[in-house]
Amino acid sequence: MSEHPELVARVEVDTARYPSLAGRSVLVTGGGSGIGASLVEHFCAQDCRVGFIDLDATVAAGCADVIAAKTGNRPAYAVADLRDIPALQGAIAELAARLGPFTVLVNNAGNDDRRPIEAVTPEYWDERQATNLRHQFFAAQAVLEGMEATGGGSIINMGSISWMRGAAGLIFYTTAKSAIMGMTKSLARELGERNIRVNSIAPGWVLTERQVVRAKAIYQGKFAEYLEAQCLKEHLLPPDIARMALFLAAEDSRLITAQTFIVDGGVV
Incomplete structure (x- = not known):
């Protein structure tokens, strides 16, 4: 049980099993915590061969242990800083050598730290992109x-609805996330003839442990404010995003590509 009641879903539901995913090799970036860890867990529960990349070796090892205990399927992981493209490429090659060629990639890794506009330097802008x-x-x-x-x-x-709402305090983040929609459409057009589908997910405010701790420390009252903006009055949790990813990875969505799916409880 989480120490944060906001992270406990009000209703437990039976969720779909996708036979087409069984045995497939899946790669998740930023898979050690938050939404990424939920993605890894959900794909492991579908009997996939899952690899993930994370920046923190200790966090990655702990995540793999927890998911192995919960699902009986231990994910593989590699440690890399995804800002270092050769390191990213090396980690992907390492995991592919262990798990086989990846037929599913979930580009999950990201960071939505805030900084006032006056404090944004060219170096910080480039680092955020x-x-x-x-x-x-x-x-x-x-x-x-x-x-x-x-x-x-x-x-x-993985995109975000933050740019659709013009969120303040993180223009470098909203710029990157808005670009993901354009990149998704262009990749889908270019790769369709290779039978590779490309879609994106734009989550609303998903309550991970990190987000809850930060919200309670900095954004008092934001839980109620955000629920007021949602049509559905229940906090979004990482499994809500992972279940959309399962559908987009499975053959059930075989002719869906170049799309962005908003999962936000009805905010935008």
């Missing part, structure tokens, strides 16, 4: 050969 956008393209590039060799695949990019 490297953190939230650039690696998504190069991860997709790195898995293309394996996907094509196995007959196709599914790439899922």
